[in-house]
Amino acid sequence: MKIAIIGTGNLGKSIAKGLIANNAITTLYLTKRALEGISEFEGYKNVTLTTDNNEAVQKSDILIFAIQPSHFEEILISIAPFLTENHVLISTVTGFTIAKIESIVGENQFIIRAMPNTAIAVGKSMTCLCSNTKGEKRIKVAEAIFNRLGHSLCIPETQMQAATVVCASGIAFWMRLIRATTQAAIQLGFDAKEAQELAMYTSEGAANLLITNGNHPEEEIDRVTTPKGCTIEGLNEMEHKGLSSSLIQGMIASFNKISTIKEEQI
Numbered sequence: 001m002k003i004a005i006i007g008t009g010n011l012g013k014s015i016a017k018g019l020i021a022n023n024a025i026t027t028l029y030l031t032k033r034a035l036e037g038i039s040e041f042e043g044y045k046n047v048t049l050t051t052d053n054n055e056a057v058q059k060s061d062i063l064i065f066a067i068q069p070s071h072f073e074e075i076l077i078s079i080a081p082f083l084t085e086n087h088v089l090i091s092t093v094t095g096f097t098i099a100k101i102e103s104i105v106g107e108n109q110f111i112i113r114a115m116p117n118t119a120i121a122v123g124k125s126m127t128c129l130c131s132n133t134k135g136e137k138r139i140k141v142a143e144a145i146f147n148r149l150g151h152s153l154c155i156p157e158t159q160m161q162a163a164t165v166v167c168a169s170g171i172a173f174w175m176r177l178i179r180a181t182t183q184a185a186i187q188l189g190f191d192a193k194e195a196q197e198l199a200m201y202t203s204e205g206a207a208n209l210l211i212t213n214g215n216h217p218e219e220e221i222d223r224v225t226t227p228k229g230c231t232i233e234g235l236n237e238m239e240h241k242g243l244s245s246s247l248i249q250g251m252i253a254s255f256n257k258i259s260t261i262k263e264e265q266i
């Protein structure tokens with residue numbers, strides 16, 4: 001696959017790492033105005049770093065846009081003359097609708113919106129996908145890419161804002177939970193490195209139990225909570241202090257923020 005990542009920042013670099021590590025490219029163009037920020041990709045076979053988005057578009061079949069929402073319109077306008085009807089446009093840009101993309105490049109393009117997360121760098125992204133009508137014919141291509149780099153799910157575009165919070169921002173939310181668990185482990189007597197090891201692998205185990213067994217979390221919780229034991233004591237204290245409520249309220253706040261992002265960012 002001849003892929004270009006237009007805007008190789010935090011997410012773009014994560015996607016590039018995942019694509020390279022999984023041998024998912026024939027050629028890969030990485031674009032950015034300040035190329036020193038992606039010098040780590042210099043010297044990779046079949047990887048080209050450039051400031052020239054038009055060159056990247058012309059040399060690639062699949063274009064993954066990973067720029068800030070406020071830059072997207074200007075970039076689409078500038079690359080539009082170089083698009084062919086065979087290009088597959090994959091936008092990871094938050095809050096930028098398919099209708100808005102079509103209004104700039106036309107409806108006769110394969111347009112897909114993807115919401116991956118930075119775990120794509122290690123082949124573990126949860127990525128949500130949707131497309132315009134023409135893009136339905138290429139959604140399998142997007143699924144093939146993102147399934148190679150984790151797990152994907154096709155959803156209606158109306159759920160894309162929610163998917164951004166749950167999956168993309170979700171990495172940050174889970175990191176904070178893992179950090180809090182680490183801090184507790186230190187207070188309970190582990191050194192910092194061991195504490196993080198315990199927190200990371202325990203959270204991995206919890207997720208894998210659900211992925212492998214397909215159970216509801218409460219079913220797995222029931223297996224851990226010995227009557228009158230320490231687990232239920234801890235869980236109930238966390239809920240008295242608002243653990244679930246705080247997470248839900250935080251995610252709703254994050255969701256509500258998305259509709260204001262485009263206007264605010266510069």
Ligand SMILES: NC(=O)C1=CN([C@@H]2O[C@H](COP(=O)(O)OP(=O)(O)OC[C@H]3O[C@@H](n4cnc5c(N)ncnc54)[C@H](OP(=O)(O)O)[C@@H]3O)[C@@H](O)[C@H]2O)C=CC1
Nearest residue numbers: 007008009010011031032033034066067068069093094168
């Ligand atoms: N970070 C994440 O975890 C996720 C982000 N997203 C979405 O992905 C997009 C990117 O986010 P993120 O990676 O965090 O943002 P970053 O700011 O880290 O990356 C954007 C990159 O675009 C580059 N850029 C800006 N203008 C141009 C241009 N004209 N041509 C080429 N490159 C350009 C910038 O570099 P330079 O200034 O040097 O050109 C920058 O490195 C956003 O829309 C975000 O909402 C979606 C899911 C997860």
Ligand SMILES: O=C(O)[C@@H]1CCC=N1
Nearest residue numbers: 094164165168169261
């Ligand atoms: O925080 C943000 O706005 C972007 C979208 C999801 C992850 N990063």
